[in-house]
Amino acid sequence: MNNIITIFRKELKEILRDKRTLIIMLVLPLVVYPLLFTGVSSFMQGQAEKAGEETLRIGLGAGGDAALFREYLSAWPGKTDVRSISSDTAEAKVQIQADSLDVVFFFPDGFTASVDSLDPVSYTYYYTSTNKEFQVDMIRGISQGFQQSLTARKLAQLSVNERVLEPAQAEAHNIASNREQFGSIIGGIIPYFFIIFCLIGCMYPAMDIAAGEKERGTLETLLVSPASRLDIYLGKFMAVGLSGFISAMAAIAGILISSKMISAEAGAEASGIMEMMEGIIQPGSVLLLLGILLPLNAFFAAITLMLSIYARTYKEAQGMISPMMIVTVFPSVAGMLPGVTLNYVTALVPILNVSLGAKEIISGTAETGPLVVTYISLIAFALLALMASVRFFNQEKNIMRG
Template sequence: MWLIFKKEFKELLRDRKTIIFMILLPLLLFPAIFGVGIFFMSNAAEKAENEILKYAIVGEAYAPDIVESFSQASDKFEQVAIDGANTDTATATSTDKEGYATLIKNETLDFVLVIPETFNPDILTSGQHKIELYLNDAGLNKVYGRVAEIIDVYMDEYQLSAFTQLGLNESQQEALLKPISIEKQNIADDREVWGERIGGFLPYFIFILCLQGAMAPAADLGAGEKERGTLETLLISPMDRYKLVLGKFFTVSAAGIITALITVSSMALWGIVLSQGMAIEFVVEVMSMIGIVDFVLIFLMLVPVVAVFAAILLSLSIYARSFKEAQSYMGSLIMVVIFPVLIAMMPGVELKGAWVWVPLTNVALAMKELFKGTMDYFALFGIFTSTAVIAIGLIMFCIHWFNKEKVLFR
């Protein structure tokens, strides 16, 4: 068995695809994902903030001060004349609204402001004003926020003017604006907050990388042997069939475990690099909360998970007629792996009760709890036991599968 393992593992290390999936992919994928994500998000936000917005105002005569403020901010806004924009009546009919929507959708305008004819700085007399803002808020355009920056200036002025007329002091003004104030006291610490936000997504990437790391060697050790014609040579050897299977299984598992180790190490390494070298605030905060013990436990939980993956992948590879067919079967397995992780991300699903014993889902939940710092370590018994039982059952099935001639020589 160990002779088979040694032979197969040496051959794997000579394969470039194996090195890519086992080492380079997990080592580089995490920084690439976060780096590309942060780059595009920051670029999109900067573009949306600096883009000159094209606008039209309907009912300009009722709020000349607001109109003037938009005109003065020519580096941020560009006014476009449209039919009906300067009319005395600013009541938007259904036809007008359709026209505004058309202009915004075809990107002639970014937004349209409709000011009511009742608009008046004396809000004690006129009451609350409702300015209609027509925009396409489906994308990251920051139109509402940039318009609100200008409107809020006048809102504060009108409030102050009204309070002065009423003779209210600062305390009375605050009480009038907000009669009841709720002060939120969050009992969750920062680690728990960050862990809840990002902890659920990490198993998604980790599981996929571990599966990818074991996929290439599994396809080669089963279907690849069939294509090369070397499987028959192994079968006529005096070694027991179950030893052949275990040797191949341990080879695939070793590839997956190395991928898991590199993946977890990559998370810790790049987290330290980003937090120390680039001083990204949230990375510094998260990395300062997570201890080395948490990373060790994450790796240990991945060991039986990788064994499950290895047994399934090797069974599929043995069944497949060719390397290409094996890859086709294994590609669909990714959806099976994603589903338990998605369950772990659903609201109300916690590492309690029966969920402790649900394979893969329990590991994903445990990873989130470790990042949150709320891990119930007694649950580790259920996690390791359930995953190990599934792995052993799948290994036995793989041995049974390998002993069937109709499977080996399809």
């Protein structure tokens, strides 16, 4: 046991000397991500405020009867700039594509009379879906609102109460808590980042203390020491595992810091985020998340160390381990897709079960059965990876592969 601790401390010192590893493990998730997330949030908030002040440029084709539409626009709460243009649709399309107008409406002659007499009538408008999303929403909202105003006008002429169209009012009550609602939306992001950073936190130390030692010629010295092969491996494994764990915890802390900063800016509107954060840091939730993270961490540490031991050089180890990132990203992202939930089948799929299990824990909606299967499968995969890695390390041909 003393040999394992000695090797563990030695390898940990080597890892902590590498500034690049420290930056990736700590600085990136704790500093860069909060700044990035709050920056994006502030930008989106600014864009939303800007959208509320945006003036919609509306063209009306000449020669048509647009009296009712002009009357509707005069009462519309948004800012509009209404211009008359020629009745040529080709000219209208040119002006829209040239960004001179946002939308052009064409109304036929006698439109008002046709509406009042219930004769079939239609109007046309042109816009481009490549406009800003809020502009497209405004255009569609204007058209829908205008249609509703025409309906109200006709009902008034017929002395019919508008409530006849909605004889009953529906009252919907969402019984999901704020934590459940926000957890279902952003709960998949947190496990995605701690999965990725757990892998990154294992990758670089594993490459340095295995393939890197081969290049430096220090691995042979370690192998002829009194420590057994198993002691050497376990010391390295513990160092790599601790590095991955710290990196994953830093990623979670970075996201929580980001959420705190965003919720502070949003004020009362962010009560759901705050409730979700408080739920995450509850002792029960922390223990459940650790139960998922620790076997995942052991799995990554064993696999990355095994591949790095097999590699001849640091660069070769990098080439062998880097594809793991691609393999890991896909199931991590799949866990964020709507409709993909934790059940007895997905609980057996590596990485995906971590993403879904953590998402359920964060949302506070985890079911005991699938969660237990997730823990069992993760522990089984971690043990298999560890056993395979130890056996691999004990074979001389793999260590001295030259």
